[in-house]
Amino acid sequence: MNRVNKRIGYSLLAGVLLSSCAKHEMLDYLAGKPESVIAQEDINSYAPLMSYIDRNAHPNFKWGVALNMDDYLNRGVMYRLVNRNFEEMVMGYEMKHSSIVQADGSLNLSKLERLITAAKENNMALFGHTLTWHSGQNATYLNSLIAPIKLPGGGGPTWDIVTSNDFESSDNGNYEYNTNAVVSFTANGQGANGEGRALKLENESVRTNDWDVQFFIKFSPVVKAGERYTLSIDMKSDAAATFGTQAHLVPYSYKHYEFFGSFSTTPTWATFTKEIIITPEMADCSTIAFNLGKHATTFYFDNLKLTKYNEEGTGGSSEAGYALKLTNPTVVNAWEAQTVHDLTGIENNTEYILKVAAKGSKAGNISFDLQSTADYQGNGFGAIALTTDYKEYELKLTTTALRNRFIINHGQYNGTALIDHISLTKAGSNTNLLSNGDFENGISPWGGWGNSSTRSQSAKGEGYGGPGGSIIEKTPEEKKSILTEALETFIAGMLSVTKDYVKAWDVVNEPMSDWPDQYALKTGVGKAELAEDEFYWQDYLGKDYAVQAIQFARQYGNPADILFINDYGLEGGGNKCKGLIAYVDYVESQGVTVDGIGTQMHIDIKTNKDNIINMYELLAATGKLIKVSELDIGLGDGIKTPNATAEMYQKQAEMYKFVIEKYFEIIPKAQQYGITVWSPLDSPDNQYSFWRRGEPIGLWTESFVRKPAYQAVAEALEKQK
Structure with a gap:
């Protein structure tokens, strides 16, 4: 066993103690x-x-440790501990998306x-963690990239003609074509509807x-983002054909893979009309490019x-949808005309926030309450002042008891809200x-707004289309394109400063679902609450999101x-380990190479222990x-340091030894990348501790x-010869 021999130290200490006194008196007892x-x-x-x-x-085995970047840069006790005891380090947080990507998308x-620079000084390897994850993301920025486009309101559907071309002249400067195409004009009378030329x-x-x-x-x-255009064109082809359009800054200067969508032509003239919102x-x-080469x-x-x-938007009803329509012919007590919605989960002594968009046929007030149906007691949000234009309102209250019904009081408003x-x-x-x-x-029957002669769904177009206008969602294809570019920007930026020193990466972190299907990818779809740093790339890029991430890592990193x-959770004895292996196989079937698999083992x-061996x-x-x-x-059952x-502690030591020894015993030497200790110190029990708080891990x-x-x-390390 390679230990420090401390006997000499103890002898020297004894000698110093003996020579420091003129007279030494031996005591008549010993203290062990x-x-x-x-x-x-x-x-x-x-x-x-x-x-x-x-x-x-x-x-080739790497013995590593995780720590905070400041603990290393500050060159204190942790800096010295790491340099003495480990050869590779990984940052727990500071190399993740949310730490690097700023509010404006810059890195x-x-x-x-x-x-x-500090790692180089100590010949300390740096492992990259991590390039693609669902947590630790600047979700605010990423969500802003794919947010809906808000069209300005007002103005009405007045149209301005930008281009008109019936091809009656040989060249009016509005069209162009590349050298692979042979272009001419039909004889007069062979255009659409048997008129003119084409x-x-x-x-x-x-x-x-x-x-x-x-x-x-x-x-x-x-064109500008948010503008709304309609393309109308008559087309045919001698043989049936389907082709797409692209957006070009000018001819041959491609910008976006889609403009006015795809068209399918036949030998019969047809009029095609496509309406789009400019993204x-x-x-x-x-320039609209028609791609005809296939x-x-x-x-x-x-x-x-x-x-x-026109520049002020549609002002029409096509994007506004429906609203709840409340009609009260005469002024009565506020509670004599009510619309309610039953609900659950309203807690006592808790703040609740109400947001609503509303307008009326005339000015007037309506109010909102939370009530208990057991005793008809409640708490009020207060009233809003309606105008004849939609306005957004936000009201708050703090409950004084359990509540189970939301109420709109409109008895004192004799109009249509x-x-x-x-x-x-x-x-x-x-x-x-x-x-x-x-x-x-x-609006559903009583208990869910209540459908009656005074409460109904409005006509389509009477709903609220957003502040001053309509809201246009980006298509799944547009979101995928935007986010693929954002992922590339992040990975390219990270590797631009690390590739000369960082030679290994967690490219994809925690892809697999925990429940119910551990062969499926994690998803944010259906989650009621997402953390502010939570963003699921796979929900937008699809199953190949890992393929794309690895392609970018190969493109911008080093070949080797x-x-x-x-x-995490691969040692659980279930299907998660098998599910991850199956996903790695899928990723490689798409033409990229995954060099290694990491198992976290928290x-x-x-x-x-049998499950660990199986893993x-x-x-x-x-x-x-x-x-x-x-x-x-940890010690199990959430046991903290004071307990x-x-x-x-002896069982903890035995488990550390078991995990390390079985790794060396079962994993072939050629496949042993290394082991990283995630928390070298016990976790503190304070507000700044975000990992296994208070546990002696x-x-x-x-x-x-x-x-x-x-x-x-x-x-365990010394045993491996």
């Missing part, structure tokens, strides 16, 4: 050291952990650059790409018209306790970088590099005193 002191002295006699790894037997990489474009052969033959329609001015990806374009046929175009709504976009939430929550608050699916997919002394055997069978990526071991016993105490687990780890 407490066993706890002897045990601690034995633990303290062990050398730094790194010294126990046989580099001849395990030249703040300066602190990471300082960390790399433009005739012939593609002689099927091309490699659809854009190898393009027909361009040019217009002015350029940010289409903005500043002045069809060896002749196309005909006539009577093209591109129009747009329209209520829309209504939500009731507990303070700090995003869960709407009122179902169907947008009234798009009717070691790329991992990492998850476990305790009661974790089933190691499953992982070993993959042939991949295997890393224990986030090892820490820990010597027996518990480390190899050292909070005061940097070695624990029995330290001794067990040293012995």
Whole structure:
């Protein structure tokens, strides 16, 4: 055993004590050291952990630790502990999306650059964690990228003609085509409806790409985000054909893969009409590109018209949807005309927030309450003053008892009120306790707004379309394109400053679902509450989100970088380990390579050891590099440091030793990437502790005193020859 020999020290100390006095008087009794002191002295006699790894037997094995970036940059006690005991470090938080990506989408990489400099000084390897995760994300920024477009209101559906072309002249400057196309004009009378001429474009052969033959329609001015356009054009083709359109800044200057969608033509003239809202990806374009290269046929175009709504938006009813319509013919007591919605979960002494959009046929007041049907007692939100235009209102109250009914009081308003976009939430929550608050699916009978002669769903278009206008959602394809670009920007930026030093990454972290299907990916769909740093890339990019992330990591990193997919709970004895392995297989079937699998192992002394063995055997069978990526071991049942016993600490030491020894025993040497201790110190029990708060999970105490687990780890490492 490689220990520090302390006997010389003790002899020297005895000599100093003897020579420091002129007279020495021997006492007539002996005091033995407490066993706890002897045990601690034995633990303290062990050398730094790194010294126990046989580099001849395990030249590629990495012994790592997780810590906060500031703890290393500040060069204090933790800095020295890490440099003495470990050879690779991973940041628990500071290399994740939410730490790097700023509110405007820019990347703040300066602190990471300082960390790399400090690591180089100590020959300390840095493991990258993590490039793609559902947590630790700047979700506010990511959600802003895919947020709906709000159209300004007012103005009415007045149209302005931007371009009109019936191709009666040979060239009016509004169209263009590439050299693969043969363009001419039909004879007079061969246009649409047997009138005039049409433009005739012939593609002689099927091309490699659809854009190898393009027909361009040019217009002015350029389009802007939020504008609404309609394209109308007559088309036919000698053979049936389906083709798409792209948005170009100018001809041959591609910007976005989609503009006015796809068209399907036949040998019969047909009029096609497409209406779109300009997205940010289409903005500043002045050209529609028709991609015709995949069809060896002749196309005909006539009577093209591109129009747009006026600058103030539609002002119409097509996007506004439905509202709740309340009618009261005469003024009575407020409670004599009520609309209610029964609900559950309204707690006592709790703040609730009501948000609503409303307008009326005339000015007047309506009010809102929460009530208990047991005794008809309640709490009031207060009243709102209706105007003849929609306005948004926000009201709050704090309950004084349990409540189970929401009430709209409109007895003193003798007019017609329209209520829309209504939500009731507990303070700090995003869960709407009122179902169907947008009234798009009717209003349901009593107990759910109450359908009657005075309470009904409005006509379509009488609903609230948002502040001053309509709200247009981005399509799933648009969201996927936007977020793919955002993921690429993040990964490219991270690797731009790390690739010279960081050679291994957790590219995808925690992809697999916990329940009920552990072969499925995690999802945020259906979750009532999402944390402010929670964003599920896979919900937008699909099952191939890991494929895309690995492609970007290969593109912007080093060819020989070691790329991992990492998850927790693999030692649980269920299907999660098998599910992760199956997903790795799927990812590789899409043409990329996953070098390794990480198993986190946040476990305790009661974790089933047979399940751990089973996990190691499953992982070993993959042939991949295997890393224990986030090892820490608690005492079970959430036991915190003040309640820990010597027996518990001994069991913790035994479990650390078991995990390490079985790793070396079961995982083939060629597949042993390494082990990382996730929490070297016991977790503090304070408001700043975000991981297993107050649990004694480390190899050292909070005061940097070695624990029995330290001794067990040293012995487990030394055993591997």
